[in-house]
Each structure stands twice: as C-alpha cells, then as structure tokens.
Amino acid sequence: MRVNETRVNRAMGNTSCTCEYCQLKNIFFAHVKSDELTNICDLKVERSFSKGESIIQEGDPITEFVYMKKGLVKLSKATIDGKDQIISFSKPFDFVSLLSVFSSTQYKYSVTAIEQTTVCILQLDVVRKYAEENALFAMDMMSNISQMTDKIIHDSLEIKRKHLKGRIAHVLLYFSDYIYKKDEFELPISRREIAEYIGMTTENVIRTLSEFRKDEIIKIFGKDILIADKKRLKNISEFG
Amino acid sequence: MRVNETRVNRAMGNTSCTCEYCQLKNIFFAHVKSDELTNICDLKVERSFSKGESIIQEGDPITEFVYMKKGLVKLSKATIDGKDQIISFSKPFDFVSLLSVFSSTQYKYSVTAIEQTTVCILQLDVVRKYAEENALFAMDMMSNISQMTDKIIHDSLEIKRKHLKGRIAHVLLYFSDYIYKKDEFELPISRREIAEYIGMTTENVIRTLSEFRKDEIIKIFGKDILIADKKRLKNISEFG
DNA sequence: ATTACTCTCTGATAATTATCATAGCAGGTT
DNA sequence: AACCTGCTATGATAATTATCAGAGAGTAAT
Known part of the structure; x- marks a missing residue:
C-alpha cells in the first residue's frame, strides 16, 4: 500500500478481534485447522476506510492479502490518457487481492472505498505458507479466484x-x-x-x-x- | 463434451505419447514428481480438431481438463439473442478449462478450433486428486488461472x-x-x-x-x- | 463574501456506429 | 448447369453516442 495521508488506523492493528463470528472461517478458511485459524486471527490486522479513501493503489507491491469485512469498494485502473476505468466492485467477503496476487508482484489496479469499509489484512507470505502446506486451502482459494474472475468476465460481456x-x-x-x-x-x-x-x-x-x-x-x-x-x-x- | 458428428479421433486415445518433450512439464507440472508425471502421461488422451470444429460446448459438464498442445482456439459465449460473443483466444500451452473448472460444474463458454488444433485431455478427477495432494501444484494452477484471467480482463478493458x-x-x-x-x-x-x-x-x-x-x-x-x-x-x- | 471546486443537469451539434440494401465471389450441393 | 450459403465489400441512411457549451447547487477553502 502507498503512503497516503488520508489513510486512517494505520497503526491501530488488531483492535477488535471479531474473528469468532467471522463468516470467512466457513467460506475461505474451511479447510484450515482451528488452531491455525487462531494463529491467522492473531496475525490479521483490521483497518477501516471512509468513503473515498484509497485502500490499494495501482502499482503497489503485493505484500498483503486483503479481504472485505464490511462495506463496498471499487476496483479501477488508470488509462494511458489519464482517465479511470472501473473493473468491478467488491463486497464482503471478497478477497480484493485475489485478482493479482498469483499473477503479479504488483497490483495492476487500485481499490477505493465507496462506502465506509472495513478490511482485514494478512501478510501474503503467511497465506502463501498456509496454501503451500494445505492443498485443500489452496483449492478453496482457486475456487474463490475463479468465482471472482468469472463474475467480472460475465458482467463485462453483458455490458x-x-x-x-x-x-x-x-x-x-x-x-x-x-x-x-x-x-x-x-x-x-x-x-x-x-x-x-x-x-x-x-x-x-x-x-x-x-x-x-x-x-x-x-x-x-x-x-x-x-x-x-x-x-x-x-x-x-x-x-x- | 457434447457428442458431435464433426469431432474426430474420439477413440484414438493416446496415439503418440510425445510427453517426453512437452513443455507442459516445465510450465504446469513443474511441481509434480516425475513418476507421477509418467502416470499423467499414460492417462492423458490426445485429440485433434480441424479448423471450425467444436472442442467444448457451452453447457457441457466439466469432467475433463483440456490443454492446448498445438493450434489456436476461440472461447465464446452465446448471447440471449442468438449471437456469439468471443471472450478470448487460447494458444499452446493454455488450459482452456481453467476459466470454469473451479467455479462451476458446467462450461459457461464454448471452445472452437480456429486453426488445426491438438489438445491433451486429462480426467478432471485425476487433476483434482493431484492438486489436493500437492499444494505446490495447486499453487501453480492458481498462477495459471490468474495469468489467464488477468489477460482476458486486461484486453477487455483495453478494447x-x-x-x-x-x-x-x-x-x-x-x-x-x-x-x-x-x-x-x-x-x-x-x-x-x-x-x-x-x-x-x-x-x-x-x-x-x-x-x-x-x-x-x-x-x-x-x-x-x-x-x-x-x-x-x-x-x-x-x-x- | 468570494473563489474555486465537483457534481448534476440540459440543449445543440458533431462524430461515430449501426442498419439496410445491394453485389460479387467462392464453395458446396443437387 | 443452377441453386444455395456464407464471406467480403461498399454506399446511403438512420440511430446512437460523444463533444461542446452553459447553468445551478453544493461544499470547501480563503
């Protein structure tokens, strides 16, 4: 993420561990063991963004794994002539990093809050480690990527x-x-x-x-x- | 795949095991052990399609895992008003199944040869078994899916x-x-x-x-x- | 209070793109 | 041969969409 004067809660960290009831456990971490989940929960950082704030900037190195906990964001890309193109929108419990994380080392798009948004952030190497050790978790990620890109491609064709x-x-x-x-x-x-x-x-x-x-x-x-x-x-x- | 009178070599099976020099080993199966690769090679079926022949039909159940060995195909989708939309093109060594295989049980698009095309086909459950047992292989698949969808989305935005x-x-x-x-x-x-x-x-x-x-x-x-x-x-x- | 924004809105006009009509040509079929 | 059919091609016209211009409303900064 880019240093951004509008970003808040940078250093707040894991202020409210509400993982206990987080639906991610059932969706995304279904095949991660519960003690590992506790570990993930301890490592995660929760952050809030007001409407209009930048969460990810195109070109940022991908070092984190960001998922939507609350709110709504837009994924967008700057064109060569200085305009923006909106790729898609993401809501809980999408992983907004997924579009780039396994194909690039830098984000190819920006993510901006269009509503008051809360995200949870994991270090990418932590997620990667879990995926490398747990193929079922990797498969779940694959399914997640597929569903996300499927919807983007489908909507793009419709439009x-x-x-x-x-x-x-x-x-x-x-x-x-x-x-x-x-x-x-x-x-x-x-x-x-x-x-x-x-x-x-x-x-x-x-x-x-x-x-x-x-x-x-x-x-x-x-x-x-x-x-x-x-x-x-x-x-x-x-x-x- | 749908029963198609234009399809050829249905029963030809593994007529020429040229896996030995296949680049797939380095790209896609880099983390699969060599004895397992031999097994995969024995299980694969190679098929050829002339220009214009249908390889996958929208709506087909996904039971196979298809990759491009030679040639060129188009991925397309029928619209509600009876026309076709072309999503993208795939060349060796793309996996034309990847776009749907982890998000759906049926293909959401058709694949048609637009040049003389040879594909190799693995049963999906075989690939799934390898992925479930070998997280590094699963990760490589993820990277493949990401690169493929990344390109589709990028081109779609450009167009x-x-x-x-x-x-x-x-x-x-x-x-x-x-x-x-x-x-x-x-x-x-x-x-x-x-x-x-x-x-x-x-x-x-x-x-x-x-x-x-x-x-x-x-x-x-x-x-x-x-x-x-x-x-x-x-x-x-x-x-x- | 004034300025400087951005956003929403409307109208007039220009540019782009689609539709309709037509025709030549090649390949395949009867 | 005559008859399809699909593909390429071009022109005339209609429809769609963009551009340009202007205006009001709101908001933030000075």
Missing part, C-alpha cells in the same frame, strides 16, 4: 453487448439485486463513476437516468434511487 | 476504452505480436468473428480494414494481412 440504456439498467439492477437487495438504495458512486464502469460519457449516463425518471421506471433524489418498475428495467437490461 | 479503429488495430496487433510474432500472417478468424470479439458490426470491421488498406497501414489479400506501418497501427491502437 459490452448492451446499448447505453441496457448498460444503465444493468448497473441499477446490479446494485439493487446483487449489492443492496432492495428496490430503494443510495447509489454509492457518482454518475461519472457509472460512466467509467460501463464505458460511456457522464452526460449520457445522466441523460439516460433522467429518461428513466421521465418514463417513471425509477425515481431519483440525488444519489437515492427507487426502482419503480423493475420488470421494465429488466426488460431494458436484457433487450434494450 | 472497451477504444473506438472502432483502435479496436481493430488492437486485434491486428494481438495476432501479429502476441500470436504469430510476425508482420505478415493469415487471420484465423472471419470479419464477423472479429466483430464478435470487439463488439462491433461486421460491416464496420470490413470498412475499417479497408480504410487501413487505403491509408497503406496494412495490405489485405483475403485473410492474409501484412502490417506495413506498425508504428502508425500502434499509434491508432493507443490513441485512436
């Missing part, structure tokens, strides 16, 4: 084949159905960031949202979105 | 941020620099397939290639392409 309206519908349904699981939610990102995700201009994102509002498919109150006609939105996402 | 001309330039440079490593080559895919890869219409692919020809950036003889001005092509790929 690619759709027109502007379909892409916006896709994004709204993504947050509504996949992230928040309700029809009314606060968009965690700006119109510009939506544009960076789906590869369109900010103006057209705004225009399309306005159009959906005029057509009474959604209601907009700033960042608050209410999906009023999900059936129509799904139809637009599929075929529009 | 997404470019305009039509830049995308065509990207594809030409992909085949020239990454696949064939020469300036003159035979395009292994049709204009329509290029369109399916970069998310444009066939007509515009053809038009853009014609434009490059008129601008003397490339020469075209049917499927044969000669890159005459690579510098300009690279410039278009980056900024056009």
Whole structure:
C-alpha cells in the first residue's frame, strides 16, 4: 500500500478481534485447522476506510492479502490518457487481492472505498505458507479466484453487448439485486463513476437516468434511487 | 463434451505419447514428481480438431481438463439473442478449462478450433486428486488461472476504452505480436468473428480494414494481412 | 463574501456506429 | 448447369453516442 495521508488506523492493528463470528472461517478458511485459524486471527490486522479513501493503489507491491469485512469498494485502473476505468466492485467477503496476487508482484489496479469499509489484512507470505502446506486451502482459494474472475468476465460481456440504456439498467439492477437487495438504495458512486464502469460519457449516463425518471421506471433524489418498475428495467437490461 | 458428428479421433486415445518433450512439464507440472508425471502421461488422451470444429460446448459438464498442445482456439459465449460473443483466444500451452473448472460444474463458454488444433485431455478427477495432494501444484494452477484471467480482463478493458479503429488495430496487433510474432500472417478468424470479439458490426470491421488498406497501414489479400506501418497501427491502437 | 471546486443537469451539434440494401465471389450441393 | 450459403465489400441512411457549451447547487477553502 502507498503512503497516503488520508489513510486512517494505520497503526491501530488488531483492535477488535471479531474473528469468532467471522463468516470467512466457513467460506475461505474451511479447510484450515482451528488452531491455525487462531494463529491467522492473531496475525490479521483490521483497518477501516471512509468513503473515498484509497485502500490499494495501482502499482503497489503485493505484500498483503486483503479481504472485505464490511462495506463496498471499487476496483479501477488508470488509462494511458489519464482517465479511470472501473473493473468491478467488491463486497464482503471478497478477497480484493485475489485478482493479482498469483499473477503479479504488483497490483495492476487500485481499490477505493465507496462506502465506509472495513478490511482485514494478512501478510501474503503467511497465506502463501498456509496454501503451500494445505492443498485443500489452496483449492478453496482457486475456487474463490475463479468465482471472482468469472463474475467480472460475465458482467463485462453483458455490458459490452448492451446499448447505453441496457448498460444503465444493468448497473441499477446490479446494485439493487446483487449489492443492496432492495428496490430503494443510495447509489454509492457518482454518475461519472457509472460512466467509467460501463464505458460511456457522464452526460449520457445522466441523460439516460433522467429518461428513466421521465418514463417513471425509477425515481431519483440525488444519489437515492427507487426502482419503480423493475420488470421494465429488466426488460431494458436484457433487450434494450 | 457434447457428442458431435464433426469431432474426430474420439477413440484414438493416446496415439503418440510425445510427453517426453512437452513443455507442459516445465510450465504446469513443474511441481509434480516425475513418476507421477509418467502416470499423467499414460492417462492423458490426445485429440485433434480441424479448423471450425467444436472442442467444448457451452453447457457441457466439466469432467475433463483440456490443454492446448498445438493450434489456436476461440472461447465464446452465446448471447440471449442468438449471437456469439468471443471472450478470448487460447494458444499452446493454455488450459482452456481453467476459466470454469473451479467455479462451476458446467462450461459457461464454448471452445472452437480456429486453426488445426491438438489438445491433451486429462480426467478432471485425476487433476483434482493431484492438486489436493500437492499444494505446490495447486499453487501453480492458481498462477495459471490468474495469468489467464488477468489477460482476458486486461484486453477487455483495453478494447472497451477504444473506438472502432483502435479496436481493430488492437486485434491486428494481438495476432501479429502476441500470436504469430510476425508482420505478415493469415487471420484465423472471419470479419464477423472479429466483430464478435470487439463488439462491433461486421460491416464496420470490413470498412475499417479497408480504410487501413487505403491509408497503406496494412495490405489485405483475403485473410492474409501484412502490417506495413506498425508504428502508425500502434499509434491508432493507443490513441485512436 | 468570494473563489474555486465537483457534481448534476440540459440543449445543440458533431462524430461515430449501426442498419439496410445491394453485389460479387467462392464453395458446396443437387 | 443452377441453386444455395456464407464471406467480403461498399454506399446511403438512420440511430446512437460523444463533444461542446452553459447553468445551478453544493461544499470547501480563503
């Protein structure tokens, strides 16, 4: 991680060992023995980031293994012409390091909190040691990587084949159905960031949202979105 | 794999054990002991496919582990409206199963030979057994998955941020620099397939290639392409 | 209070890309 | 031969999307 003046809790360390109830044990560490888990729990460092704070910076050496405990982050990459492209979003209990950790020594993307976020951090060599000694754990990691990249590739194909309206519908349904699981939610990102995700201009994102509002498919109150006609939105996402 | 009347060599099995010089030993099976490798070599089945033949069909149950020994394939996915989207291309010594094998029980994409292709096939449970018993091998697989998905995601972002001309330039440079490593080559895919890869219409692919020809950036003889001005092509790929 | 931001929003216009129509050509089939 | 079919190719036109310009609202800093 880059030295960042906005980063907080740098030295707070393991302030609250809540591993006891952490779902990671069942998901990711299912094949790690319980005494080793206690060890992992002691070694982990928990950190919090406010909305907008940088968690990982593109180019950072990969020395840590970061997983989402709470919140929401965006994975993004700077283009040659100084803009940003958003690759995907991650939520608990994704491992935001997984995309690069076994193919590179440096992060190829940045990770930024788009909601108040808590992550847990393990030293990479610790995780690597466990993986090298415990093939079942390594297999679980593989499954995790696969699921993560699978979703990224799938969404990328979906977005690619759709027109502007379909892409916006896709994004709204993504947050509504996949992230928040309700029809009314606060968009965690700006119109510009939506544009960076789906590869369109900010103006057209705004225009399309306005159009959906005029057509009474959604209601907009700033960042608050209410999906009023999900059936129509799904139809637009599929075929529009 | 689906029963396919075009598939050949179904029952040929291990007709030519050329494992002895296979590069896979150094790349993928580096941490598998040599006596186990002999076992793997005995269990593997080699199969050949002509250009156009289906190797894996979307929806097939994943029971085998397929790697590229020779040739070139496309990974593609059918869209809801009956078209195809090309995800990526794979060459020796990629593992074309890797994209799904640890995240799903069924293939989510099809694999089709776009050149005369030879693959080697291992039963998935054999590979899984080795991985479960040999964490270093599992780690090597992880690295392989990561590199493969990394490249897919990277290319997808590059294509997404470019305009039509830049995308065509990207594809030409992909085949020239990454696949064939020469300036003159035979395009292994049709204009329509290029369109399916970069998310444009066939007509515009053809038009853009014609434009490059008129601008003397490339020469075209049917499927044969000669890159005459690579510098300009690279410039278009980056900024056009 | 003023300045300087960024974000949201809208309209007018330009550029890009898709669609539709047409045609030549090659390969395969009957 | 005549008839498909798929691929390549080009032009005209329509649709989509980007760019440019401007404006209000909010927020932070001076």
